[in-house]
Amino acid sequence: MTADDRIPAPTSPSAPEAARPGAAVADSAFLRACRREPVPYTPVWFMRQAGRSLPEYRRVREGIGMLDSCMRPDLVAEITLQPVRRHKVDAAIYFSDIVVPLKAIGIDLDIKPGVGPVVDRPFRTREDLERLRPLDPDDVTYVTEAVGALTAELGATPLIGFAGAPFTLASYLVEGGPSRNHEHTKAMMYGAPELWADLLDRLADITAAFLKVQIEAGASAVQLFDSWAGALAPEDYRHSVLPASAKVFDAVAPYGVPRIHFGVGTGELLGAMAEAGADVVGVDWRVPLDEAARRIGPDKAVQGNLDPAVLFAPRPAVEAQARRVLDAARDLPGHVFNLGHGVLPDTDPDALTRLVEFVHEQTAR
Numbered sequence: 001m002t003a004d005d006r007i008p009a010p011t012s013p014s015a016p017e018a019a020r021p022g023a024a025v026a027d028s029a030f031l032r033a034c035r036r037e038p039v040p041y042t043p044v045w046f047m048r049q050a051g052r053s054l055p056e057y058r059r060v061r062e063g064i065g066m067l068d069s070c071m072r073p074d075l076v077a078e079i080t081l082q083p084v085r086r087h088k089v090d091a092a093i094y095f096s097d098i099v100v101p102l103k104a105i106g107i108d109l110d111i112k113p114g115v116g117p118v119v120d121r122p123f124r125t126r127e128d129l130e131r132l133r134p135l136d137p138d139d140v141t142y143v144t145e146a147v148g149a150l151t152a153e154l155g156a157t158p159l160i161g162f163a164g165a166p167f168t169l170a171s172y173l174v175e176g177g178p179s180r181n182h183e184h185t186k187a188m189m190y191g192a193p194e195l196w197a198d199l200l201d202r203l204a205d206i207t208a209a210f211l212k213v214q215i216e217a218g219a220s221a222v223q224l225f226d227s228w229a230g231a232l233a234p235e236d237y238r239h240s241v242l243p244a245s246a247k248v249f250d251a252v253a254p255y256g257v258p259r260i261h262f263g264v265g266t267g268e269l270l271g272a273m274a275e276a277g278a279d280v281v282g283v284d285w286r287v288p289l290d291e292a293a294r295r296i297g298p299d300k301a302v303q304g305n306l307d308p309a310v311l312f313a314p315r316p317a318v319e320a321q322a323r324r325v326l327d328a329a330r331d332l333p334g335h336v337f338n339l340g341h342g343v344l345p346d347t348d349p350d351a352l353t354r355l356v357e358f359v360h361e362q363t364a365r
């Protein structure tokens with residue numbers, strides 16, 4: 001690895017370094033780890049760190065639907081900040097959901113409590129593609145407003161923007177909701193490859209536009225969630241999915257912010273997911289981070305990978321398992337500590353706060 005391979009820290013020609021909050025954000029442990037630079041301690045954040053595990057979240061969400069709350073900048077900002085205040089995590093993640101950009105372009109969908117995203121008329125034919133128009137920044141002015149408010153509040157703590165990757169979004173659209181087997185999605189992928197490619201291409205443009213809005217408003221990094229990619233064989237992933245994800249990563253590359261790529265059950269896909277254009281690859285708990293880094297290849301940072309279910313065990317067991325993650329990552333130049341998937345809704349929030357403290361203490365340099 002040479003210094004030239006690294007993502008340059010954003011710079012501005014004006015104002016003395018220390019006086020600018022932008023400089024403090026760029027120098028944060030999280031962004032340094034993403035760039036594989038030395039860090040004072042291993043940075044920590046958690047997927048789904050905001051949300052149902054927090055009583056303060058349940059309070060502010062009372063009587064307000066999930067999608068409605070995603071469109072209210074005041075609520076988005078408050079919910080995004082809650083885990084930062086409580087857990088002292090090293091990054092905030094913008095509170096939203098992967099289906100928000102689809103809702104924003106007029107797709108008839110809802111997030112049903114206890115179920116997840118549900119699409120009224122699932123996508124099955126070429127005519128359905130006409131419902132997928134490009135996303136205009138004016139469709140999501142609430143995102144620009146919320147990100148602006150957040151970056152002002154967050155000071156030196158970076159904000160991560162995110163979006164669902166084309167394959168995972170396609171799965172929701174084609175199945176009509178969460179799916180275990182993705183049978184209709186795969187039927188289209190194998191049986192109507194041109195329609196499939198066009199669907200993913202349109203989703204790539206929508207996703208890229210949604211990430212750009214977040215970056216232009218002030219997000220310091222972005223994460224592309226291809227949560228369901230692990231359902232695919234490597235050859236199918238490379239042939240039928242990777243080009244669309246690569247299109248998203250290429251579109252945001254000029255901004256120079258770290259691009260994180262994450263999926264579940266992706267042990268066999270880690271190399272291909274890195275090739276799609278990520279700077280940081282998120283790993284679930286099934287592959288130890290040293291082995292994951294070998295599969296991901298050189299010049300990429302890794303993120304992960306404590307099993308979220310471990311947080312239900314007594315404190316010494318949580319610490320032992322967190323230690324195991326840190327040991328596997330010991331010799332890696334860039335490690336962002338995270339769970340291997342999102343915080344489970346019934347997690348004890350105090351266990352998360354203690355985990356942040358533990359990782360910071362154990363890795364203080």
Ligand SMILES: O=C(O)CCc1c2[nH]c(c1CC(=O)O)Cc1[nH]c(c(CC(=O)O)c1CCC(=O)O)Cc1[nH]c(c(CC(=O)O)c1CCC(=O)O)Cc1[nH]c(c(CCC(=O)O)c1CC(=O)O)C2
Nearest residue numbers: 047048049050051052066094095096097098116178225227
């Ligand atoms: O299980 C299923 O198949 C449906 C999953 C589901 C989705 N949105 C949903 C649900 C219902 C639920 O979580 O109960 C609906 C959803 N999205 C979210 C929440 C809040 C919470 O989890 O308590 C909820 C539950 C809403 C509620 O009922 O109060 C918020 C959300 N979704 C997401 C994120 C990004 C992140 O994880 O950090 C975030 C923001 C978290 C934050 O700001 O800290 C991303 C998301 N949404 C979704 C997926 C697809 C993969 C998956 O299913 O896990 C993914 C990507 C992923 O987690 O891998 C779809």
